[in-house]
Amino acid sequence: MTHRIKYNLWLFLLLAFGLFLPKTAFASSEEHKGEINVSEFVLEHLADSYEWHITTWGNHHVSIPLPVIVKGETSGWHIFSSERIKEAAKEGKDYQGFFFSPQHHNKVYERLPNGEVVKPWDISITKNVIEIWLVVIILLTIFLTCARWYKKHDSVRQEAPKGFVGMMEMLVMAIHDDVIKSSIGEKLYRRYAPYLLTVFFFIFTNNLLGLIPIFPGGANVTGNINITLFLAVGTMLMVNLFGNKEYWKEILWPNVPLWLKIPPVMPVIEIFGIFTKPFALMIRLFANMMAGHAIILSFTFVIFMTWQISTTMGSIFTVFSSLLMIFLNCLELLVAFLQAYVFTLLSSVFIGLSLPEHHED
């Protein structure tokens, strides 16, 4: 009973904060120096970046500058540290014609000799790119280690793995059997299993790393629309490239009365559906991960903001925010798994739907 009351109290507090904090935040920031803005702060921390900000000590920013790789309009490819542009900007100059454009999320832009500003081909190794490669390295290490264990042991007749390999086996088989096999069907799931497992573990690892607030975690990879777009397009290709004849028949010539097909109402809706499914996948993962990061960042921000109002307010909100952040981090831990699971599950279901059995009625 007391647990229930406590839980309700937490829920109430959470809702109260959610409703009332942003307003006070804006109000206070405008009242005081008018220089900190919640949404700017949060979006800045969610955004990709040319440097990896680790901490700020007094007025000194401690961050790792990352390489910028751009192709100038006439000058070809350039590789240099993002520090170069920053240094040049301090003197009010461009570095080899490149500068961070404040109108375009501080992306690297090129100022041509005639004064025209253009976007160069930009394949810089940004914070998100580093995080992605980190995930790649982590996953390769984990699974190649596991694979080596299987090669060295007779796991079929002699022993099942224990410890870490056993845990990974359990996780892999849970996704493999309960999600992929049961959604796609016994017959054809093998073809898709490696892709879907890769998707699951890629998203899951990224989500988990995103929850670690210090280097080398904390990058908002799965909360970036580019990443979820890529993954959703991957699923769309899997669905539509390997869909069978029956799937295309159901889209282009479904089993409905003729008047629904001759002005092609149903086919148009179905074709629209080809795109809405991955779109929903893209938005779901993006919004969930972004929102989680944003909420945690907001509660962090509230601490600093309230300290500017008064010491008492600051102390009270420090305690409240800390408690809430512990709760939210636990929740995000669940969400990290859940969103990876849901993305994989829905991808499997869509793939399963693209392989209907031929039926006559």
Added chain:
Amino acid sequence: MNLPSILTPDFGLLFWMLVAFVALFLLLAKFGFPAITNAVEARKNFIDESLQNARAANEKLAGIQAESEKVLREAREKQAEILKEAAETRNAIVAEAKSQAAEEGAKLLAEAKKQIQVEKANALLDIRSQVADISMQVAEKLMGRELEKSEAQTSYINDILDDVERK
């Protein structure tokens, strides 16, 4: 116009995502996941097979047990039968022996009787001749002269003896 940067398409990020993800996918699809999933599936099949074998072995064992019981029961039945037959045979032999013995005994007895009869007859004949001799000697003494020992007299005496015997 300005969407947040996390909502803005970014060619560089997409490019690296493509490279990293495809590399990860190819490596894991070739060397990572199949090792695990194949091993687990092989293990699952092995366990299924083992269970099936165990079931078959159990069934076989049960069959063998039933068979051995049957054999045992049959052996016991046969044993009882043999014992019964043996008893019968024994009884028959004993009975035959008994009857044979009785027969033999009877035969012996009859023979003995016959012998006795013959002996008796011989004895009687002997006695008769002696009685005839004695009677003749008695009659000689009585008549004081020697009687001729003739056939006629002997048969006469025999007739007398027969008479005596008959009386």
